[in-house]
Amino acid sequence: MAEHHAFVGPRIRRLRRELGITQAAMAQDLNVSASYIALIERNHRPISAELLIRLAESYNVDIASFRDADADAIQQLQDALSDPVFTNAGISRDDLRDLSAVNPALTDAVASLYQSYRSSQRAVMESRASGGAIIDPLEDARQFITKNHNHFPALDEPGEEIARALGRSKGAVLDAVAARLKNKHSLELRILPDDIMAGAYRRYDRHRQQIAISETLDQASRVFQAILQVILLECG
Template sequence: MAIGKLFIGKKVRELRAASNATQSQFAERIGISTSYLNQIENNQRPVSAAVLLALADKFQLDIAEISTGETDRLLSALSEALSDPLFETYQPSLQELKLVTQSAPGLAHALITCHQAYRRNGEQLAGMDDRLGRTAAAETTPYDEVRDFFHFVDNYLHELDIAAEKLALDLGLPAADSHPLLTDYLEKAFGVRVVHGPMAAHAIRHYDPASRVLTLNPYAPAQTRLFQVAVEIAQLHAGTVADTIARNAGFRTEEAVDICRIGLHNYFAGALLMPYQTFLKAARELRHDIELLAARFGASLEQVCHRLSTLQRPGLKGVPIFFAKIDRAGNITKRHSATKLQFARFGAACPLWNAHQAFEAPGRIIRQLAETPDGVRYLCLATQVSKGIGGFRSHQPVYALALGCEISYAEAFVYADDLNLADRAGFDPIGISCRICERPNCTSRAVPPFRRKIAVDHNIRETTPYKLR
């Protein structure tokens, strides 16, 4: 895979600050001029291979960890925000956007947050009713804050992951039957007894701190019950670590802190049942066959897909993938991408994406070769799952799980074996969302892109009633 020019000014500044060196001192140590170092730190020039090697030798820079993933995510979010008609008089170039995200990521995050508040305020005013006068000004919701937190930490929490892997090693996980190992640990370490019994409608787990009894719904799938035991262990074994992470995340409300705790506990549970190095090795051996991985670790397909999206440990990264969970209405309830493909923060996903087809073929894994407007090609996978507890009268919500990788990594996936990856004509053109996609002749377009004007010819009617200028 071709690697573009590396602009790592922020990282170089951090290395220099950590060594308490002036620019001239630091430049001398790596064998370059002070003016060249100044240009590198301000992202005016890329680093050369020689400079990279010098940084690695003199200052322990881990070259393997120089990734554009964070920049890609931030660049996508900022580009989407600035495509709003609010900024129609300002159309930054790609170079300008890169300069901001690379040199001043904090400013980019602040602008995105402001745009989110503006959007929600507009949506609230559009839906004005008799309660508007009693409603506080719209702002980013706690749920969105937490989702962005996980998104921008690359969906990887090192301290939690390491702690979970250590405990898994101590307990002998994964095992042919992990349930007794986890329940025995709960009882011996925390005096918590696990039972299966009747529960309130839709309840899966209930823990009573007074009696120290964890009750599980006997009708929930075995993988769900096992995961909930692991969640209880997360709360008791790693609760302090999770609280510290949530408190230090800078959330604006206590609600966001509480929601983040849920995500952190779930993260620990997944890392406990699928310990990092063991899971990474299995993913490589099984070539990312999610059904075989689920069988080996006693996990659900969703748990496996989510865990694959967290394999971002420094020095031991897995294949960079994207992962999303979508409901029938097209809402993306989970999203993460370590690839250049970034999901829209507003509006629905591209209708040409195979994720939507999963609802038409339950039980199957749908494959798609796709290309985004920037020319990047992907192997896309999608499958439908249900999350009901069971029973004739119970509601069975269904979701589509979507995951994939850039085509340069496709050979690591069993799903690519009989696909012609070299035939560019076999790739479906997909976008991020209609509001920011500028493909001119898409017959599935729902709305025009914000940045383009439209032309209407009343004498011609095609699939879309307008053309893009």
């Protein structure tokens, strides 16, 4: 029986970036060449069933996410484009399939954006139907802050404790934050290049037990992102 092959390059690339690893590192994990990974990611080579299974086992991912994701994403986009606002768009299912193959992340983003749009539309319609006022989220937030006199003990007190602890540390602040992440959460702080971060400033990778921060940020921004992650871990 012939071995099944699939073209899922963009999804492999997205997985690799989410893991925060290079093509060379993934190639080493899967016992193939880095050039082969590059060809797969560009859909110049299909990925075999055997390699797909090896990838799923190495990174603890569900093979079904590669097999079924395209069909689901295409259907979600098709549902979105059935909205009257897209009546004259002239986009076919083949067009959607091409988009999903070339850029699955964009496909998912468009589908999520449309779902958010529909949810907000339903909320407005329900509010109007019940005779309620349309809530301005910004004004609602301002009223909440004013009501609490800009004081939130659940956040302020742990934040002050973290600030005191970091202030007692010797050396650079970023080194102190890295030490806290390592000692208290068993997480390694790493500064990674933008091609791995894929435009993200910060990423929490539970699989590799690390916090990745983009090297494109200046020192102050790196410190901010690192401290923000500490706060999310300890106060979130």
